[in-house]
Amino acid sequence: MKAESHSSTIAAILRQKCPRCRSGAIFRSSIFRGIAKMNEHCPVCDLKFEREEGYFLGAMYISYGLALIFIIGLAGLLWDLLPWSIQKAVIWAVLLFLPAAPLIALFSRVLWIYWTRRLILHHTRDLQLTPRTMTKQENHVTKSVIRAGLVSAHDSVTD
Numbered sequence: 035m036k037a038e039s040h041s042s043t044i045a046a047i048l049r050q051k052c053p054r055c056r057s058g059a060i061f062r063s064s065i066f067r068g069i070a071k072m073n074e075h076c077p078v079c080d081l082k083f084e085r086e087e088g089y090f091l092g093a094m095y096i097s098y099g100l101a102l103i104f105i106i107g108l109a110g111l112l113w114d115l116l117p118w119s120i121q122k123a124v125i126w127a128v129l130l131f132l133p134a135a136p137l138i139a140l141f142s143r144v145l146w147i148y149w150t151r152r153l154i155l156h157h158t159r160d161l162q163l164t165p166r167t168m169t170k171q172e173n174h175v176t177k178s179v180i181r182a183g184l185v186s187a188h189d190s191v192t193d
């Protein structure tokens with residue numbers, strides 16, 4: 035059962051679906067077809083995708099990581115297959131990466147939405163399970179997370 039839910043999460047990420055209802059689209063068109071505009075809210079369950087201003091700055095770190103993996107992997111492949119210097123292989127890997135850069139940036143947003151949501155829901159769920167043992171500090175963290183609009187009461191009840 036666990037493997038099944040993992041594969042459905044991966045499928046939802048690849049299809050860029052809302053992390054809550056898994057049926058509303060995050061983007062107005064598929065990111066695999068070109069640069070796509072993002073929906074502000076899920077068209078099905080109304081989940082707000084950009085939780086707060088600057089929320090997607092975090093997605094940039096994922097984007098850098100993916101870009102690095104892509105470039106290093108491709109440079110290694112070119113260097114191995116062709117009689118090129120490592121410098122030439124890296125330059126070509128960067129040039130070949132450029133057309134894929136917008137796709138990687140948008141896909142990183144999808145990963146960021148899923149990852150932060152999972153993190154926040156786990157955190158609040160853990161705290162809800164043990165309300166009596168909740169420390170003052172944990173209590174403070176939960177309240178500030180809710181205040182910051184990172185999680186709504188609806189989220190923690192339904193998920």
Ligand SMILES: [Zn+2]
Pocket residue numbers: 052053054055056057058076077078079080081
């Ligand atoms: Zn939704």
